[in-house]
Amino acid sequence: LEDIERGYREASRGEEIDLGAKTASFKQWAEALKQYAQSSQVLEEIDYWLGEIGSEPSQLPVDYLNGANTRDLACNLVSSLSVDETEALLREVPGIYKTQINDVLLTSLLQAVSGWTGEDSLLVELEGHGREPVLRGFDLSRSVGWFTTRFPLRLRCTGESDLWKALDAVKEQLRRVPNNGIGYGLLCLLNDDEKVREKLLSLPKPQMSFNYLGQFGGADKEMALFTPASESAGRSRSPAGAMPHLIEVNAAIFGGQLRLDWVYSAGLFRRETIERVMQSFNISLRSIINERPALKQKSFTASNPPLTNLSPQQLESLINKITKR
Numbered sequence: 001l002e003d004i005e006r007g008y009r010e011a012s013r014g015e016e017i018d019l020g021a022k023t024a025s026f027k028q029w030a031e032a033l034k035q036y037a038q039s040s041q042v043l044e045e046i047d048y049w050l051g052e053i054g055s056e057p058s059q060l061p062v063d064y065l066n067g068a069n070t071r072d073l074a075c076n077l078v079s080s081l082s083v084d085e086t087e088a089l090l091r092e093v094p095g096i097y098k099t100q101i102n103d104v105l106l107t108s109l110l111q112a113v114s115g116w117t118g119e120d121s122l123l124v125e126l127e128g129h130g131r132e133p134v135l136r137g138f139d140l141s142r143s144v145g146w147f148t149t150r151f152p153l154r155l156r157c158t159g160e161s162d163l164w165k166a167l168d169a170v171k172e173q174l175r176r177v178p179n180n181g182i183g184y185g186l187l188c189l190l191n192d193d194e195k196v197r198e199k200l201l202s203l204p205k206p207q208m209s210f211n212y213l214g215q216f217g218g219a220d221k222e223m224a225l226f227t228p229a230s231e232s233a234g235r236s237r238s239p240a241g242a243m244p245h246l247i248e249v250n251a252a253i254f255g256g257q258l259r260l261d262w263v264y265s266a267g268l269f270r271r272e273t274i275e276r277v278m279q280s281f282n283i284s285l286r287s288i289i290n291e292r293p294a295l296k297q298k299s300f301t302a303s304n305p306p307l308t309n310l311s312p313q314q315l316e317s318l319i320n321k322i323t324k325r
Contacts, residue, residue: 001226003019004226005224005225005226006019006020007019008225009225020142021142022142023139023140023141023142023143024138024139024140024143025143026143026144026145026147028138029135029138029140029143029145029147032135032138033135033186033190034190036134036135036186037186037187037190037191037192038191038192041134041183042183042186042187042191043187043191043196045178045183045184045187046187046196046199046200048176048178049183049184049187049200049203050199050200050203052153052154052176053123053152053153053154053203053204054154054203054204055203055204056121056204057204058119058121058122058123058154058204058206058207059207060113060117060207060208060246060247061116061117062246062268062269063268063269063270063273064267064268064269067265067267067268068265068267068268069242069243069246069265069267069268070239070240070241070242070243070265070267071235071237071238071239071240071241071242071243072239072240073265073266073267074243074263074264074265074266075263075264075265075266075271075274076261076262076263077261077262077264077271077274077275077278078259078260078261078262079259079260079262079278079281079282080257080258080259080260081257081258081285081286081289082257083256083257085258085286085289086253086256086257086258087256088289088292089101089104089258089285089289090253092292093288093289093292096292097164097167097168097171097288097292098171099167099171100171101212102174102212103167103170103171103174104167104285104288105210105212105251105285106124106126106155106170106174106210107163107166107167107170107171107284107288108281108282108284108285108288109122109124109155109210109249109281110122110155110157110166110170111157111163111166111280111281111284112277112278112280112281112284113208113277114157115280116273116276116277116280120156120157121154121155121156121157122154122155122208123152123153123154123155123204123206123207123208124152124153124154124155124206124208124209124210125150125151125152125153125206125208125209125210125245126150126151126152126153126181126209126210126211127148127149127150127209127210127211128148128149128150128151128180128181128182129147129148129149130146130147130148130149130182131143131147132149132179132180132182134179134182149180149181149182149184149185150181150184150185151177151181151182151184151185152184152203152204152205152206153173153174153177153181155170155173156169156173157169163284163287163288163291164291167288184200187200188200188201206245207245207246207247208245208246208247208248208249209244209245209247209248209249210249210250210251211248211249211250211251212251212252213250213251213252214252214253215252215253216228216252216253216254243263243265246264246265246268246269247262247263247264247269247274248261248262248263248264249261249262249263250263260278260281262274262277262278
């Protein structure tokens with residue numbers, strides 16, 4: 001879209017169309033990833049994935065046993081924040097909690113689902129842009145293609161009711177993911193060692209997915225020649241196709257407002273069930289946003305210390321000693 005607009009403006013001015021330098025192609029990236037999937041850097045991640053995902057199953061409590069989970073039964077519930085709440089989430093919360101938006105959204109998701117299932121963990125599939133800087137000499141800034149990365153992560157509750165501590169725990173779990181998760185798919189699908197692939201593919205599969213897509217429609221949209229249409233693009237998948245997860249949660253910011261789509265199968269869940277989980281999520285998310293003024297004075301944690309040579313454990317111990325005096 002950027003290239004179309006750039007070329008159109010150049011042509012309208014009578015200029016030669018210049019779309020800029022070409023970067024690495026999708027084909028070149030894929031071939032290089034195949035080689036990288038055999039490297040020692042990727043193989044070193046095996047123990048991480050085995051330990052983080054674990055062997056314990058993760059089952060969501062469906063309302064209708066043996067119900068169908070196909071696209072034709074998919075339902076979509078929508079929740080959103082106001083413009084002011086979204087602005088606080090984007091601009092103020094990160095500075096106070098030392099977090100990214102994904103940390104906050106996943107903390108609220110973990111708390112909402114844990115309250116529903118009664119479990120102290122949530123196995124969820126996360127999705128990223130996939131353009132990770134793991135290969136030297138590869139510029140993907142103008143490359144066209146779907147480079148998405150998908151990987152499972154087991155988020156664990158800390159047993160604390162304090163939202164601030166829960167957020168810090170989730171944040172630390174996300175920071176431990178090597179290279180934003182790209183290695184998981186490489187080990188499962190592109191590594192030549194069949195035993196490695198089988199070991200990872202035998203791990204429990206997430207029944208829920210979460211994807212934060214980012215912001216759409218910037219401040220300069222009034223000046224743009226092309227903007228996303230409000231009309232539906234229609235189905236992108238066959239109605240008979242199976243959904244890969246029992247619940248899909250997709251988040252994005254449109255027109256300055258955070259919107260979340262909760263997609264589920266009516267063959268598995270009652271609408272009221274998903275609504276309750278969604279409402280719990282909203283309560284948790286708004287609590288994090290609304291608590292920010294009170295937390296401005298204690299906005300650094302053991303995971304985000306100022307310049308120091310202390311380990312997080314040493315700093316946490318020091319903080320506890322000081323606060324007990």
